[in-house]
Amino acid sequence: MISLRKKPGLMCSAFFVLSAAYLTPAEARVDCYALDESLSVSRNDVATGGGGAQKSFAIPGSQSSLIINGNVDLNIESDIAGFAHGIVTKQTEFVWQVDVYFEGNSNDFITADYQFNGLNLGDNRICSSPTSCIDVTSVNRLNSQRQVLTFWGFRVGIRTRESIQLTLDLTNARDSGVYNGNLQVELFRGSDPNGGDRRNLTCNN
């Protein structure tokens, strides 16, 4: 009987010894992740009517003009502008993720600046070869998501992720296939969702 009464007490003592080793506060930590993105431009994105690879498009309406010296200039380029789609807008999935752990009641927001680094081919370009590039005319925030991270029901951190919208100018593109771009994302802490005081963020990973 005596031994039966002592066992729970011993187990509790052992538990508190072990617990004491873990009672030091968990250190704040920031993990930053780049999330690679693959986008596809469809034929519908670049031409009215969609369909196959090679197609024709009849410009509607009657063209009237005068013949002068045997020539008449119909200036079709001005009419094509209404049907041609050299500018394409694409939306990405989340392109970065920042997980902030154990920062107590901190309510910082994470925001980002974006820049396509074209290496030796120039910034704001996505290229398939030195002679065939897509110009990135704008990068805009699309959807910024904040999510509480929990562990066994306890809040341990905040995960922030953001998707973007790209405006691509295909005027200087010549090749089909895959174009590779490097999007440089600079992350900041801030006091509000729009960046606020924009303090530097340091990643631990």
Add this chain to the structure above:
Amino acid sequence: MNFLKKSVLVAGLATGLFATTSSHSATLDVDVDVTIPDVLILYAYTDIDLDFAAGEFAALLDSSCTSEDCSSAITATESGSIASGAVDLGISSDLSTTGTSANINIQNSWAVRALGYGTFNASVADNGSESAVSNLDISPASGTPSMSATAGDVSFDVDLTSSDLDDGLLEANYTITVTGS
């Protein structure tokens, strides 16, 4: 007690899972790949009404004319012999500047845009034009396409002596074909 156990265990596990490592500045490089399709698009007008500018048609017949009703003096001295009160000056042989055909060039009347094709080839074929229309041609016949429009011309000859012109209307019908390779 249960709450304390849970808290301690959470803190312990979390600390173990997220051990601190070295830090660096918060800049990320994201690989963004964009896949572009191959596509070639021919644009063309399908209904073109043309009129000759004032004096234009007469000028095709005689380059010295600048209006539809004009006179053209043949300034070289003409001599002849009157026989039976008549003389034939044979003016037809002196009308060397008179044209019998005209070339009509419809500039920038078609265009091509393309991605993924290194070359395009263009051709034009007659598709039921009146007989006064001949020598249909297209320019450029080939080129390097891009997403910027490459515009081209279609030209043809008109037989000015043809009866097709008697009603004052001439109809040319043609088909443009552009292929990429």
